[in-house]
Amino acid sequence: MERVTRLARAGAVRLAAALAVMWLGLVAIPRADAADAVLVGAGDIAGCQSSADAATAALVAATGGTVITLGDNAYESGTPKQFAACYGPTWGRVKGRTRPAVGNHDYFTAGAVPYFNYFGAAAGPPGKGWYSYDAGAWHVVVLNTNCYRVSCKKGSEQERWLRADLAGHSAQCTLAYWHQARFVSDDNHGNNPEVGPFWDALYQYGADLVLSAHAHIYERFAPQTPWGKADPAYGIREIVVGTGGESHYGIAAPQPNSQVRNATTFGVVKLTLHSGSYDWRFLPANGQGFTDSGAGSCHGRPPASTTTTTTMNSSTTSTTRSPTTTTKRATTTSTARAPGATTTTRSKPGPPGSGP
Numbered sequence: 001m002e003r004v005t006r007l008a009r010a011g012a013v014r015l016a017a018a019l020a021v022m023w024l025g026l027v028a029i030p031r032a033d034a035a036d037a038v039l040v041g042a043g044d045i046a047g048c049q050s051s052a053d054a055a056t057a058a059l060v061a062a063t064g065g066t067v068i069t070l071g072d073n074a075y076e077s078g079t080p081k082q083f084a085a086c087y088g089p090t091w092g093r094v095k096g097r098t099r100p101a102v103g104n105h106d107y108f109t110a111g112a113v114p115y116f117n118y119f120g121a122a123a124g125p126p127g128k129g130w131y132s133y134d135a136g137a138w139h140v141v142v143l144n145t146n147c148y149r150v151s152c153k154k155g156s157e158q159e160r161w162l163r164a165d166l167a168g169h170s171a172q173c174t175l176a177y178w179h180q181a182r183f184v185s186d187d188n189h190g191n192n193p194e195v196g197p198f199w200d201a202l203y204q205y206g207a208d209l210v211l212s213a214h215a216h217i218y219e220r221f222a223p224q225t226p227w228g229k230a231d232p233a234y235g236i237r238e239i240v241v242g243t244g245g246e247s248h249y250g251i252a253a254p255q256p257n258s259q260v261r262n263a264t265t266f267g268v269v270k271l272t273l274h275s276g277s278y279d280w281r282f283l284p285a286n287g288q289g290f291t292d293s294g295a296g297s298c299h300g301r302p303p304a305s306t307t308t309t310t311t312m313n314s315s316t317t318s319t320t321r322s323p324t325t326t327t328k329r330a331t332t333t334s335t336a337r338a339p340g341a342t343t344t345t346r347s348k349p350g351p352p353g354s355g356p
Contacts, residue, residue: 043070043213071103
């Protein structure tokens, strides 16, 4: 009888402990946090002549969530061998949770066929490379900005798809990413106005963030319009993360609205996407060097009067209009620790768009 009593008491204690853990867990993890999504990644990634890609691969492997690539996945030419020997042993370890974007080096092999074959359905329709998905409360759009391979012009197939996709999703918060940066202060490629029509559409529909690469630096911009005017209420924040491991470029004269720049540290950006807001953090390779972090709020679509303006693209002038909506004003906080953040390092020559 005494043995039965002891067993009953022990069972009651274990049950109470389990219930306490469950209760504490429910209290410690608010419902909003449970829905948060994490995206982590960079561009300009894997080269068999560099070891930095292994260091950045360790960062993404240690970070939960969706891995994103911002193009130029396998150097030098995106061949099947380079995907297998350079990308595969590093970032390929997290291929199963990767949502990639295609870069110009991936197109150095005709049609970027090895890129599409390697990533399969995760890379979007073969030969196109644009697609979208939802991450928590956010809508995420991935575009192909190799505009010499697929058209980026207003009215092109991709631009029409983008507008239809944005119109078909009612998420308050929207993020887009691709390879070639619209605005950037590197000393090699510089601004790419060819992607202007994408910025026009994203701004009209109230997008909050754009991530790009191509320039082998890290740079964060204040929210701005498609034509480069500061807009703290409805602007798109651009973060350039060409720091995946291949090499570094240098930094030229800062572009307007550029807030933070670094050309000496490999690493990845980690985004935590909340319902109605977001946090970003730059994670340096090997835990050393430059860091950057901050937070912002989603803002929704701007009023029609804000987007009825003349925008400047590579060779076209267009007018866009957005329906008026009621939104809250965006707020942002950020911190950067950047010893030598604007120090220039090795630079590569090359034309915008199709070069290194």
